[in-house]
Amino acid sequence: MDQGRAKATRRRSRWVLGGIVLLLFLTIVMVAYAAPQTQGKRWGKLRGQPIAFSHKTHADKGIDCLYCHSNAPRGQVASIPSVEKCMGCHQVVTPRRRRSQMEVEKIRDAWARHAPLRWEKMFDQPDFVYFSHRPHVQAGLACEDCHGDIGRLDMPKPDYSMTMGYCLDCHQKQAPEKVAKLTDCATCHK
Amino acid sequence: MSKQGITRRQFLQGTALAGAAAVISGCTLSLQKKEYLEPYVDMPEFALPGESVWYATTCRECPAACGIIVRVHQGRAKKVEGNAMHPVNEGKTCARGQAALQALYNPDRLRAPVAQSARGSRQFTSIDWNEALNTLYQLISETDPARIAFFGGDVPDHVLWILETFFAAIGAPPPVIYSTHAAWEGKRALRLVNKSLFGVDRLPVYDLAHADVVFSFSGGFLSTELSPVHYNLAFGRMRGRQDTGGPRGVVVHFEPRLSQTAAPADRWIPIRPGTEGLVALALGRILLDEGWARNTAAAPFFAGVDAKELAEVTDVEYERLRHLAQLFGQAQAPLAIPGSAAAAHRGGYQAVMAVQMLNILMDNLGKPGGLWLAPDTRIDGLTPKTEPASLADVRDLVERMRSGQVDLLLLDGSNPAYGLPPEVGFVDAVANVGKVISFSSFVDETSVWADYILPGHTPLESWGYQVVDNGTDRLVISAQQPVVRPYYDTRDVADVFLFLAQALEPARAQLPWLNVVDFLKSRMEVIRNLGIPGSFALDNVEEAWAYWLGNGGWRSKEPLWSAPVLKRELSQAFNLAPEFEGGTEYPFILYPYESPTLTDGRGANRPWLQELPDPMTTAMWRTWVELNPETAYLLGVQRDDVVKVISPYGEVEAIVYIYPAIHPHVVAMPLGQGHTDYGRYAQGRGANPVQLLGGREVDVVKDLAWLSVRVKIVPTGRRQRLPRLENNAGVDRAREVGFPG
Numbered sequence: 001m002d003q004g005r006a007k008a009t010r011r012r013s014r015w016v017l018g019g020i021v022l023l024l025f026l027t028i029v030m031v032a033y034a035a036p037q038t039q040g041k042r043w044g045k046l047r048g049q050p051i052a053f054s055h056k057t058h059a060d061k062g063i064d065c066l067y068c069h070s071n072a073p074r075g076q077v078a079s080i081p082s083v084e085k086c087m088g089c090h091q092v093v094t095p096r097r098r099r100s101q102m103e104v105e106k107i108r109d110a111w112a113r114h115a116p117l118r119w120e121k122m123f124d125q126p127d128f129v130y131f132s133h134r135p136h137v138q139a140g141l142a143c144e145d146c147h148g149d150i151g152r153l154d155m156p157k158p159d160y161s162m163t164m165g166y167c168l169d170c171h172q173k174q175a176p177e178k179v180a181k182l183t184d185c186a187t188c189h190k
Numbered sequence: 191m192s193k194q195g196i197t198r199r200q201f202l203q204g205t206a207l208a209g210a211a212a213v214i215s216g217c218t219l220s221l222q223k224k225e226y227l228e229p230y231v232d233m234p235e236f237a238l239p240g241e242s243v244w245y246a247t248t249c250r251e252c253p254a255a256c257g258i259i260v261r262v263h264q265g266r267a268k269k270v271e272g273n274a275m276h277p278v279n280e281g282k283t284c285a286r287g288q289a290a291l292q293a294l295y296n297p298d299r300l301r302a303p304v305a306q307s308a309r310g311s312r313q314f315t316s317i318d319w320n321e322a323l324n325t326l327y328q329l330i331s332e333t334d335p336a337r338i339a340f341f342g343g344d345v346p347d348h349v350l351w352i353l354e355t356f357f358a359a360i361g362a363p364p365p366v367i368y369s370t371h372a373a374w375e376g377k378r379a380l381r382l383v384n385k386s387l388f389g390v391d392r393l394p395v396y397d398l399a400h401a402d403v404v405f406s407f408s409g410g411f412l413s414t415e416l417s418p419v420h421y422n423l424a425f426g427r428m429r430g431r432q433d434t435g436g437p438r439g440v441v442v443h444f445e446p447r448l449s450q451t452a453a454p455a456d457r458w459i460p461i462r463p464g465t466e467g468l469v470a471l472a473l474g475r476i477l478l479d480e481g482w483a484r485n486t487a488a489a490p491f492f493a494g495v496d497a498k499e500l501a502e503v504t505d506v507e508y509e510r511l512r513h514l515a516q517l518f519g520q521a522q523a524p525l526a527i528p529g530s531a532a533a534a535h536r537g538g539y540q541a542v543m544a545v546q547m548l549n550i551l552m553d554n555l556g557k558p559g560g561l562w563l564a565p566d567t568r569i570d571g572l573t574p575k576t577e578p579a580s581l582a583d584v585r586d587l588v589e590r591m592r593s594g595q596v597d598l599l600l601l602d603g604s605n606p607a608y609g610l611p612p613e614v615g616f617v618d619a620v621a622n623v624g625k626v627i628s629f630s631s632f633v634d635e636t637s638v639w640a641d642y643i644l645p646g647h648t649p650l651e652s653w654g655y656q657v658v659d660n661g662t663d664r665l666v667i668s669a670q671q672p673v674v675r676p677y678y679d680t681r682d683v684a685d686v687f688l689f690l691a692q693a694l695e696p697a698r699a700q701l702p703w704l705n706v707v708d709f710l711k712s713r714m715e716v717i718r719n720l721g722i723p724g725s726f727a728l729d730n731v732e733e734a735w736a737y738w739l740g741n742g743g744w745r746s747k748e749p750l751w752s753a754p755v756l757k758r759e760l761s762q763a764f765n766l767a768p769e770f771e772g773g774t775e776y777p778f779i780l781y782p783y784e785s786p787t788l789t790d791g792r793g794a795n796r797p798w799l800q801e802l803p804d805p806m807t808t809a810m811w812r813t814w815v816e817l818n819p820e821t822a823y824l825l826g827v828q829r830d831d832v833v834k835v836i837s838p839y840g841e842v843e844a845i846v847y848i849y850p851a852i853h854p855h856v857v858a859m860p861l862g863q864g865h866t867d868y869g870r871y872a873q874g875r876g877a878n879p880v881q882l883l884g885g886r887e888v889d890v891v892k893d894l895a896w897l898s899v900r901v902k903i904v905p906t907g908r909r910q911r912l913p914r915l916e917n918n919a920g921v922d923r924a925r926e927v928g929f930p931g
Contacts, residue, residue: 008197015200077240082233114231121225 049155050110050117051103057095059151065143072133072143080119087111122156123147130190164188230265234675239264245673246273246742248656250649251286252371252789253344254278254417255656255666257742258287260673267291267650267674272419273742277662279419285787285802287419292796293648294677298869299631300645301678309626309639312867319681322644326686327693329598329625330360337597337624339587340365343604344372346670348654348710349684350574352701356687359697366587368579370609371790373894374861375415376533378580379542382891384563387546389757393564393660394546396527398424398439400559403521405473405514406443406451407466407545409529413450413786413805417661425454437522442514444469444506445531446779447816447858448851450786450805459514460853463779464768464897465504466532467541470548471763472500473515477551480512482519485553491544491760503767505853523559524552531781534897535768539890544763556753565665565750567657571716572667580892581885584610588619597624602646602683607635608865608878609790611894613839613885629683632795634868646683651676653706654684655713655743663751667717669710669743682706711735723747771884772838772900778821780837780901781858782879788862794872795865804860807847808915813876815903816849816858825903832908835859835877837901839884842877845912857901 058068066072071079086107095101110117125131136146143150150156171182181187229239237243242263249256249270257276261269270288274281293299303322304314317325330338340353342365353365372378377393385391396411398404398421411421428439443455444466452458461469475495477483501508518524528545532538546561554560567573579587584606590596592615599620606616620626620639628637629646637643646652654670684706691701703709711731718728725745726737738744770779784790787799794800803810815835817827827833831846835857844859852858863876886895 012200012203015203019203071239075238075241079239080227080229082230084230084232110231116228116231119227119229121227124225 049120051106052099052154053103054154055150055156056152056154057100065151066137069143073137074134076132076134078133083107083111083115083117123162125162129188131188234265237265242268244271245671246275246669246740247650247673248654248668248670248742249283249287249290250344250346250652250656250670251290251793252414252418253369253656253659254419254661255658255668256283256287256417256419257668258283258290259742260650262673265674267294275741276668276743277664277666277745278417278658278668280423282419282423284419284422285799286789286793289793289796289798290650292798293631294650294674296632296648296795296869298633298795298871299648299678300633300643300680303642303644303679305642306638306640309620309641312633312638314633314643317642319644319679322642323686323689325642326627326644327690329627330690331694333598333624335361336363337595338362338600339590339596339598340600340602341584341587341604341606342367342602343369343606345603345683346652346654347573347656348706348713349602349687350576351572352684352687352709354574354576355700356691356697359691359700360694361696364576365574366579366583367574367576368581368584368604368606370604370606370894371414371784371792372578373581374530374534374784374790374896375410376528376530376538376542376893377416378578378893379533379538379888379891380528382539383542383546384754387543387550387756387758388563388754390563390566390752390754392566394754395562395564395660395663395751396421396424396525397557397559397562398525398527399427401428401523401525402437402439402559403518403524404428404439404441404527405518405525405545405548406441406455406527407470407529407541408445408449408531409443409527410449410451410784410786411527411529412454414784414789415530420661440517440521442517445529446781446853446856447783447849448806449783451529452851453806457514458851459506459510460851462503462505462853463531463781463856464535464537464541464770466528467537467544467763467766468500469504469506469511470526470541470544471495471766472497472504472511473518474544474548474551475500476512476515477519477548480515480519482515483551485550487756488547488550488760491547491763493762495763518548518552521552523554523557525549525554525559525561526552531783531897533888533891535770535895536886536889536898537766537768538888538895540763540766544766547760550756555755561754562663562751563754564660565663565746565752567659567665569657569716569720572655572713573657581610581614581887581894582892584616585614585885588614588616591619591623594622596622599623599626600629601626601636601640602629605630605634605636605791605868607639608868609880611839611880611883611885613883629686631680632868635866638867644686645678645680646686647672647676647680650674651680652682653710655710663749665722665746665750667744669738669741671739684709710738714738717744722750765889768897770898770900771886776837776900776902777855778857778901778903779855779897780835780879780882780899781852781856782861782883782896783858785860785862788860791862791865791868791872791878794862794875795869797871800871800875803915806851807849809847809912810915811875811913812910813842813844813859813863813879814847814912815844816847816852817903818852818854818856819848819850820854821857822846822848825905827903827905830909830911832906832910834904834906835879835882835901836904837882837884837899839899840881842879842881843906844877845910847912857903 068081069078090104242261244259246259249258256279257273258270259273260267272279272281272283302316305317307313432438441455442457443452444459444461445452446463474492475497498508526545526548528542532541549561626640628640628643630637631645651672656668658666691697714728714731714734728734787802788794800811827846829848834841859879864878865872886898888895
């Protein structure tokens with residue numbers, strides 16, 4: 001009987017061990033799959049982005065974020081600029097570097113074909129969250145407060161830290177008369 | 191514990207681990223879910239990405255001209271709602287208005303101008319607009335102007351004004367404007383009766399909201415006639431007065447069939463078809479005899495009338511008529527409303543007059559809850575001077591076409607090949623016309639006979655205006671603006687004629703505008719010159735234009751409807767009785783009616799309207815024939831049997847629907863189906879009851895007398911399930927009452 005119980009215990013341990021190994025294996029696969037997209041350095045070459053666009057290049061020239069993302073102070077989404085807006089400068093502005101010239105050519109080509117550019121979304125909120133840029137920008141927040149130092153990066157990293165806690169951290173620090181509304185569930189989960 | 195296999199505990203542990211692994215992997219993978227953003231190539235001014243924009247415009251699904259606002263998201267029209275600032279519909283819409291989107295997105299729309307190799311061949315070749323306009327220009331400039339004809343239907347006022355000016359300038363006859371929908375709602379009879387009695391050629395407006403006893407004579411004012419959204423609102427207000435302590439309005443509806451308008455009435459009185467005028471005569475006689483009439487100016491009209499005799503003819507007992515007359519005569523604000531079927535037989539003109547006489551007898555002209563006349567909509571520079579044509583005028587045109595006197599026929603906004611009885615001979619006559627050009631957005635039964643189709647924009651892509659001719663106390667000039675950029679290579683009909691006018695010397699001086707927007711802006715001054723205080727100031731054109739687009743048009747501040755004044759001595763009524771074609775072998779009277787959704791057939795290519803159950807029968811997608819259970823029993827047919835409906839003029843097949851709320855001598859059929867063209871949702875579905883009609887005209891009015899044929903019903907032995915929402919037993923509950931089926 002004792003022998004039988006010992007056998008059964010060993011068998012169970014093997015199952016548990018097998019499960020842990022499987023879990024570890026799956027985790028490694030997941031991390032390996034995600035790694036190139038979350039830790040790479042050359043963001044402009046990201047699979048899915050139509051143009052190796054550099055925020056740093058444009059911010060260094062002194063272009064304000066809101067010049068391109070002009071919808072942020074007045075709308076729900078900040079908006080990606082239209083091809084027409086890119087062409088506003090790039091019909092006359094051609095970069096010096098050959099590789100950059102090729103990227104600008106892609107915009108000119110899209111404009112000539114009247115074809116939209118398809119950008120992969122880097123910052124997102126789940127569908128059950130109602131978020132609008134307008135009150136945040138109008139409250140005086142800088143883009144960098146939430147989006148990080150984008151102006152010093154070529155392409156922003158996908159940011160998964162914009163969680164509810166992240167929002168509430170800031171909402172709770174607001175003026176006392178605003179806190180009740182800003183921490184109310186229905187403010188964001190309409 | 192077994193030595194072999196897995197124990198329950200091990201199984202659960204394994205499952206929990208696998209589950210945890212799946213959850214973790216799922217969470218990790220969900221972070222990898224990619225979403226894409228596709229910004230505009232060229233962003234429209236004022237567009238707010240991610241947020242909807244609402245544009246005010248005018249509904250063109252029927253001529254009532256309700257104001258609508260359309261939600262547009264990223265350049266795509268999404269939803270139609272009523273414009274709360276519009277006096278006609280005050281923020282409400284109907285199902286047909288909602289379905290306007292399905293004209294815009296219809297997959298069967300013509301996407302560019304086409305030439306047809308042979309008429310009726312349906313072999314179309316795309317051409318570009320340069321070629322299309324050149325062809326049109328050459329045809330118009332080289333054809334003798336007297337041999338050019340324009341046939342239009344429900345064309346908006348701005349296009350009509352431009353067309354009329356254009357044709358007058360080049361010396362061509364004025365456009366022939368004939369709307370089959372107007373014929374089905376009896377509009378011409380209403381106008382002509384007003385002209386005869388009150389001396390003004392305007393439509394009536396009924397102050398339904400303030401009436402307390404309403405007698406409605408075979409009318410569809412809650413479904414398709416005149417301004418249905420307005421009258422639904424007014425109906426609600428009339429009933430809703432009881433919530434504030436007022437009297438609840440009472441409605442009595444006389445009609446051979448329980449229609450959508452009859453259903454919410456307090457009493458439905460089934461009468462013999464076409465006897466509405468006779469019922470009105472009998473009621474008037476009783477009102478006079480009993481001393482309940484308040485104004486005896488109309489008494490001569492009722493001279494020699496024997497109410498008891500009429501009670502027998504109309505199938506309503508005399509006592510009941512007397513009781514109803516008492517109800518009407520003792521009401522504070524009685525109102526009589528003549529409906530379309532009253533005007534749809536040979537004696538329709540006098541029948542409508544008889545109903546309006548009841549209003550005169552009760553002295554409700556221009557009083558709260560009474561009969562009013564719509565504001566004058568004949569405005570120089572805004573509305574055309576050309577009268578809407580009668581069926582007789584259409585026959586004249588068809589005769590000219592048949593005898594080869596028309597070399598160039600232009601068609602817009604109408605589908606006579608489908609909507610007019612075959613006896614009128616439109617299709618045969620087209621064969622003798624030199625060239626035919628249609629501006630239709632779809633290949634329908636009429637445009638299929640065209641040599642060229644130069645598709646216009648759909649209404650949600652078009653500019654324009656419509657002067658509201660009934661349904662409100664204000665003068666309303668309802669603005670139409672594109673809510674989206676045109677999706678295809680189509681062109682506004684107004685723009686086409688303004689363009690041609692630039693090239694044709696005599697028309698250029700009359701129509702100097704380069705495009706329709708310039709033309710519309712110039713109308714601001716015309717409205718200002720009316721000198722009527724309105725919803726916004728018109729001194730500065732650009733400022734007025736902004737209000738015009740934002741508000742959905744202009745309206746007068748004060749009510750401009752007028753009280754009718756009897757302008758002539760009245761004489762005895764005559765010729766009110768209906769006359770039906772077809773001898774004794776045709777035992778039933780055919781009672782066709784406009785479908786509340788498909789109307790005269792124009793809604794058939796909108797799947798939303800096709801799948802919307804008919805309010806009375808809950809049937810959809812097909813054509814049915816309504817039979818009284820008694821009639822069905824005698825004919826030996828059951829529900830869902832396919833029968834032939836045969837008139838002296840033609841025959842169609844329809845599915846039997848057993849309907850207890852119809853006079854046993856009457857069979858009713860909805861209009862709208864039976865298209866042979868008009869796109870995938872419309873064609874090859876159901877039957878067109880117009881095929882059964884002869885070209886009989888209403889006396890004086892000279893419009894289509896659609897209630898004038900008898901039919902017989904012949905079973906085919908086949909069965910087909912009629913798609914419907916109600917349960918299989920139907921409203922008749924056939925099994926319970928013991929009838930077969």
